[in-house]
Amino acid sequence: MSSDQRFFDFLKDRIGLDVASVGAAIIERAVRQRTTASKALSADEYWQTLQGSRDEQQALIEAVIVPETWFFRYPESFATLAKLASKRLTEINHMRALRILSLPCSTGEEPYSIAMALLDAGLKPHQFKVEGMDVSPLSVEKAKRAVYGKNSFRGQDIAFRERHFSAEDDGYKLSERVLEQVRLQVANLLDPTLLANEPPYDFVFCRNLLIYFDQPTQQQVFEVLKRLTHVDGVLFIGPAEGSLLGRLGMRSIGIAQSFAFSRQSLAEPEPLPSAFAPTSTSLPTPQPVRRVTPPPPVRSRPFAAVAPLANTSTTANPDAAALLASIAALANEGKSTEARAACELYLRSHEPVAQVFYWLGLLSDVAGRALEAQGFYRKALYLEPQHPDALMHLAALLQSQGDTAGARRLQERAARSERAADSERKR
DSSP, X not given: OOHHHHHHHHHHHHHOBOHHHHOHHHXXXXXXXXXXXXXXXXXXXXXXXXXXXXXXXXXXXXXXHOOOOOTTSSHHHXXXXXXXXXXXXXXXXXXXXXXXXXXXXXXTHHHHHHHHHHHHTTOOGGGEEEEEEESOHHHHHHHHHTEEOGGGOXXXXXXXXXXXXXXXXXXXXXOHHHHTTEEEEEOOTXXXXXXXXXXXXXXXXXOSOGGGBOHHHHHHHHHHHHHHXXXXXXXXXXXXXXXXXXXXXXXXXXXXXXXXXXXXXXXXXXXXXXXXXXXXXXXXXXXXXXXXXXXXXXXXXXXXXXXXXXXXXXXXXXXXXXXXHHHHHHHHTTOHHHHHHHHHHHHHHSOOOHHHHHHHHHHHHHTTOHHHHHHHXXXXXXXXXXXXXXXXXXXXXXXXXXXXXXXXXXXXXXHHHHHHHHHHHHO
C-alpha cells in the first residue's frame, strides 16, 4: 500500500470521501500542505503524526473537503422553499413550526440564506427553525461568528445584505433576527446515530455532497437523508445529483433549477445508473474526438478554500491560462496522454476549475472510458453548474445508457444556459 493510499483510506473511513470524486491530485496536495505545516520530514512521518493527533486529523479533513460557498447559491431553490413553506404551514394547519435542515452547512451561508428567504417571504420567527450541521468545527465556528466578506455576496441581487446585515470593519455582520432562527452544530452525516431521536424535517438541504461518495456510501447517506426527511417533505440537492436521486426512488417536484425532490408515491428504487457503478463495467466503443477551441477564462470555485484568494481567475494567472491553452492544443492534436498529464499538472499547481475537469472528461470519453468521463463531467458541473460543453457531453452519455430523463434534464439546462448567454450578448 502506498503512503497516498493510506491517506485516501483515512478520508474514506472518516468522511466517506471517494478519491475518484475529487481526483488524487487534490488530496495529495492537501497532504503535502499538512506535511509541511506539521513540520514532518516525510509522508511516513506525517502519517504517524496524523494517527496520534485528532487535531491534525481534522486539519487534513478541513484542507480537503471544505467547499467554497456564498449566500443564495442556486437562488431558485430558496424561492421554491419560500413557496413550499407557506403551503406546508397550511397543510399542517399551523400547528407547529417548520423544521428545516442544512447539511453540510459549511460556513453558514446556506442555513442563513434559508432563514432570510423565509423571513422575507413573510413567515414569522415562530413558524420555522433552521438547523445547520457540518463535519468541520472551524466552519461551524465561522458560521456562528456570522461576519462575512465580499466573497460571500455574489450575483446581481444582493439587496438582502441591506436588509439583514450591518457593515463592520472586517466585513458584514448578520442581524440577530436571522441568527435567532438558526442553530448550528458539528455533526457527521455518516454517524448512524445522527438525529436518531429527532422528528423528521419538512425540508432538507444536502447539496453537492453525494457526488463525493462511492456507490455504497451514497446508498448509506441516502438512507439517512430519507430518514431525516418527512414523508411529505422535500429534499434539495446539487445540480449534478438529480439523476442519482431519481434512481433511488425520489422524483423532481418539477420546478426548473430548484433541484428539489420528493418521494415517489409507488415506484420502487431503480438500479443505480452506470455513472455510479463500479469501474469494471464494460465500456462503449471510443468516439472520435471533435476539434475544440481553447477555453475561455473561467471562474474558480475551489473545493478546499475556506477563504479563497481575492482573485484566482485564470485571466489573472498567466501560468494557469497558458497551461489551459496547452491542454486544448494537445487535445486537438490527438496527444491524449500529454493532454491528460497537463490536466493533472494543472490540478497539482493551481486551484481546480471546471474547464480542466471538462478536458479530463472529454479525454476519457474519447478513450471509451464512459464511467470515468461521467465522473469528470460531474466535477466540472459542480464547479460551474451551467458549463455548456460538460452539460451536453454528460447528457449524451446518459442518453447512450438509456437514462433518457437524466439526459433531457441536462439538455434543458444547456438550452437555458444558451438562451441566457444570447440575452446577455444582445445587451
